[in-house]
Amino acid sequence: MGRMKFLCDIERCIDCSGCVVACKEGHHIPVGVNRRRVITINQGKPGEKSISVACMHCADAPCIAVCPVDAIYQRDDGIVLVSKDTCIGCGYCFMACPFGAPQFPSGQVFGARGAMDKCTFCAGGPEETFSEKEKTLYGQNRIAEGKVPLCAAMCATKSLLAGDADEVADVYRERVFKRGSGTNAWGWDKAYKK
């Protein structure tokens, strides 16, 4: 069994936010919830770098450890999913997560948070695969269709890689051998012979 992972190549990410839009649009995610976001450092300055971030599908995930109702679980392939029927919206997973991945829609009774929503690695949820309920609650199930997650599939520069951890690591390793990384990476100096 493979182990699913995301990897964002910061030498390639151009901060186009296509992954964010693809995810939001593809899963009909409500306003105020962002399963994926792009962080940019040194924006507009030399040394600008961007990275696309969603749930990291951690091994030994802290969100699973703190959930008081055991609503979050991990599949055999490492994908961390939430059962929205079980979730009570307490927000502990958000406090435990180092990456701010768990999101909460608002606008319920007394301003209570709704059930937690986060990146599903496009693997749906605990409901029956391809069922209407799965689609409304969790969005598409592209993994069951044999496709990579939307964000990685549409990434224009192919900086966002998703899939089996070994495969992803191989792709990245080959890239780094070819173009170098960090100070050795192809960049302006290569492009402008400087």
Added chain:
Amino acid sequence: MKKLILPGCILFWAMAALAIAQSQGQLLTSFSPGPSTAAFHEINGLFTGDWQQYGQLFTSLQSKLFSQIFLLVITVVPLIFLLHYIVIGPMVFSHEGKQVYYFNLFARCIHWVAGISFALLVITGLLIIFGSWVGGGTLPRSGRIVHLISAVVFSGSAVFMLLIWAKDMIFTPYDFLWMLILGGYLSKEKKPVPAGRFNAGQKCWFWLATMGGAAMAVTGYFLYSFQGSPDTLRLSAIIHNALGAVMVAVFFVHLYMSLFAIKGAIHSMISGYKPEAELKILHPRFKI
């Protein structure tokens, strides 16, 4: 004046050229990328912040310790009381003799509003902590709503409790003596204990319920509204849970004392009267 224009222009262009040359140099050198590790270091700062500080603390506490502490509180504390009831037994006072008016109607009303809302807070709070026992979903989710409403009601009544009882609840030197003998509850003898209108135990409970209640209200506001930084939320959750465990334990003490340990003590909160025989032993310094 005209003599100044040409040198002025020359100076201006020289300065501009210098500035461009300087920035050009900077631009050219700085476009060479820095090491990836440095970039990741910076990204991690934005990304996870100092998760290691409170995030890790919260995760390790919440994953096991808090629910274990609460489990201990709701099992061991009642067991200790059962043991106390069997070994030492309750204090029994005659309710026949002279009765003293102890709690007026307003105080009793406030007490019961606070009492019922607090009981609901405890029940729904435990429902959230042990939510996995009922499989999550609707029950603990509605428990959260009840928790919020009860919290608002209790906060209101706690303000009134402060107003009507605070001056009787100020600690006095003999409270220390009361604490040393644990209010005489560890012996079967009925000797007068050093206590005024309220004993040291009641005072502790009062200040825990009001001041601790205020702390619970503030941290609870953060937890419910999700206002504030993740670190504020993590600290709030830690304080809310730790203080909650203490308050639940002391709430059980209060329940045991009023319902079992002193026979018929609960009637003083219903009718407002306490028997004089009880006051002579438990509140001898109270001036009738």
